[in-house]
Amino acid sequence: MSTPAELRAAIRAGTWDEPTAALAPGYAQANLVVLPEADAFDFLRFCVANPRPCPVLEVCDPGAFEPVLTAPGADLRTDLPRYRVYRDGELAEERDDVRALWRDDLVAFLIGCSFTFERALLAAELPVRHIEQGVNVPMYRTAVACRPAGRFSGPLVVSMRPMTPAQAIRATQITSRYPSVHGAPVHVGDASVLGIPSLGVPDYGDPVEIRDGEVPVFWACGVTPQAVAAASRPELMITHAPGHMFITDVPDERLAER
Amino acid sequence: MSTPAELRAAIRAGTWDEPTAALAPGYAQANLVVLPEADAFDFLRFCVANPRPCPVLEVCDPGAFEPVLTAPGADLRTDLPRYRVYRDGELAEERDDVRALWRDDLVAFLIGCSFTFERALLAAELPVRHIEQGVNVPMYRTAVACRPAGRFSGPLVVSMRPMTPAQAIRATQITSRYPSVHGAPVHVGDASVLGIPSLGVPDYGDPVEIRDGEVPVFWACGVTPQAVAAASRPELMITHAPGHMFITDVPDERLAER
Numbered sequence: 001m002s003t004p005a006e007l008r009a010a011i012r013a014g015t016w017d018e019p020t021a022a023l024a025p026g027y028a029q030a031n032l033v034v035l036p037e038a039d040a041f042d043f044l045r046f047c048v049a050n051p052r053p054c055p056v057l058e059v060c061d062p063g064a065f066e067p068v069l070t071a072p073g074a075d076l077r078t079d080l081p082r083y084r085v086y087r088d089g090e091l092a093e094e095r096d097d098v099r100a101l102w103r104d105d106l107v108a109f110l111i112g113c114s115f116t117f118e119r120a121l122l123a124a125e126l127p128v129r130h131i132e133q134g135v136n137v138p139m140y141r142t143a144v145a146c147r148p149a150g151r152f153s154g155p156l157v158v159s160m161r162p163m164t165p166a167q168a169i170r171a172t173q174i175t176s177r178y179p180s181v182h183g184a185p186v187h188v189g190d191a192s193v194l195g196i197p198s199l200g201v202p203d204y205g206d207p208v209e210i211r212d213g214e215v216p217v218f219w220a221c222g223v224t225p226q227a228v229a230a231a232s233r234p235e236l237m238i239t240h241a242p243g244h245m246f247i248t249d250v251p252d253e254r255l256a257e258r
Numbered sequence: 259m260s261t262p263a264e265l266r267a268a269i270r271a272g273t274w275d276e277p278t279a280a281l282a283p284g285y286a287q288a289n290l291v292v293l294p295e296a297d298a299f300d301f302l303r304f305c306v307a308n309p310r311p312c313p314v315l316e317v318c319d320p321g322a323f324e325p326v327l328t329a330p331g332a333d334l335r336t337d338l339p340r341y342r343v344y345r346d347g348e349l350a351e352e353r354d355d356v357r358a359l360w361r362d363d364l365v366a367f368l369i370g371c372s373f374t375f376e377r378a379l380l381a382a383e384l385p386v387r388h389i390e391q392g393v394n395v396p397m398y399r400t401a402v403a404c405r406p407a408g409r410f411s412g413p414l415v416v417s418m419r420p421m422t423p424a425q426a427i428r429a430t431q432i433t434s435r436y437p438s439v440h441g442a443p444v445h446v447g448d449a450s451v452l453g454i455p456s457l458g459v460p461d462y463g464d465p466v467e468i469r470d471g472e473v474p475v476f477w478a479c480g481v482t483p484q485a486v487a488a489a490s491r492p493e494l495m496i497t498h499a500p501g502h503m504f505i506t507d508v509p510d511e512r513l514a515e516r
Contacts, residue, residue, distance in 0.1 A: 040299060041295075041298060041299035041302065044299065044302050044303065044306065045302065045317045047306075048302065048305075048306065048314050048317060049316070049317070049327065056306050058307070059306060059307070059407070061407075061408065069307065147327065149317070149319075176515060179437065179515060184515075257434060257437060257441070257442075257515070
């Protein structure tokens with residue numbers, strides 16, 4: 001089994017350019033959002049005001065590309081398999097290396113990712129349907145507004161995993177231990193309460209089967225900060241490409257509270 | 259029993275100018291730190307990197323003095339019984355109103371306060387010695403460095419409450435529920451591990467009795483962000499005066515996770 005540092009080196013060398021979900025079990029992965037310093041204070045205020053969708057694992061110094069707390073020695077410009085580059089809020093290109101775009105005023109944010117709590121759910125023998133079905137988790141824009149901060153505002157995005165009510169209760173206990181990777185569910189049951197018209201038509205990812213006796217269980221999703229940041233049309237924003245996360249040196253269990 | 263809004267009105271009118279510890283049981287109180295916008299992003303990064311001593315309850319918009327999330331309608335310039343004003347990191351004066359000092363570039367931070375978890379400890383029949391003795395909680399600068407962020411760095415400050423080992427275990431369970439008011443203890447037992455030379459000589463507050471069979475239990479303390487901010491010598495910093503906190507509309511239980 002490769003260590004996080006070995007995997008990052010393979011990604012940096014171009015040996016691995018696939019999604020990261022299966023890699024480095026037991027170590028936390030992270031969403032990446034990079035913004036110019038002019039936007040960074042408002043964005044951090046947005047994250048702090050909305051900790052469920054935007055749990056901050058690390059904020060680098062302006063211009064710095066080494067996450068000294070979560071993966072010392074790593075390089076956030078090269079160590080993710082694929083990046084997305086947004087200009088004025090529009091997706092401009094995908095790249096596997098953003099060194100040529102880096103600037104002294106860029107601030108990198110690492111935000112918690114659901115892989116950590118999904119591993120905990122699986123360890124508790126709870127179903128994670130999109131993993132069973134080999135597809136991406138279904139995600140939905142809701143009618144619930146995040147708390148705005150400065151130029152950043154927008155709707156909460158949620159991910160959904162179907163479970164029986166008893167499983168949903170157990171999943172609430174388990175994910176409550178992990179506030180820095182979205183924590184407890186935000187809703188269970190009727191999707192229309194969140195303003196979701198059809199569970200079969202997610203806004204991101206793929207639909208999954210909901211079986212007899214199951215209810216949809218919704219968690220705040222790390223797509224929220226990306227979607228909100230893009231909607232504010234920053235001059236430049238760099239993120240990971242979906243599923244192509246940053247692998248940290250942080251053991252999942254270090255993120256557990258209680 | 260007065261509501262938080264009634265108490266803030268009394269403070270604003272000058273009818274109450276004493277410490278706030280006994281007021282509005284069941285509602286969270288907060289530490290106040292106000293800094294110029296030029297320092298605010300680094301300070302917020304410092305808080306996010308050090309959540310135990312610096313749990314952020316709310317960050318106001320630059321220039322704003324109404325905490326719209328935690329106490330809509332309140333005025334942070336008038337609604338605390340006493341303020342401290344620091345210039346270039348030195349205590350310059352105490353005031354009961356800072357309207358005359360307010361500027362469009364000032365950013366107000368509200369940071370969690372231990373009163374919430376002390377009420378939970380008392381409700382569980384655990385001892386809170388400084389309350390029993392009618393003095394201020396003893397606080398100590400430690401040899402443990404906080405994670406630095408930009409111009410902000412400095413030592414962790416802790417508060418101490420003596421308990422038996424069994425009580426310390428129960429207190430760990432209870433305070434773990436409240437991450438936004440400092441959460442679980444950071445250390446139990448030998449004070450020298452934290453670099454504290456003498457428990458009888460606290461750096462802030464008053465010494466308390468440690469009885470036979472008791473061990474010192476240490477929690478991260480909200481004095482940390484104030485001490486760190488002052489050490490960076492910002493041109494202007496406004497804080498609450500010790501014990502003269504901001505009373506929010508947030509029920510203590512809303513801060514409980516699990």
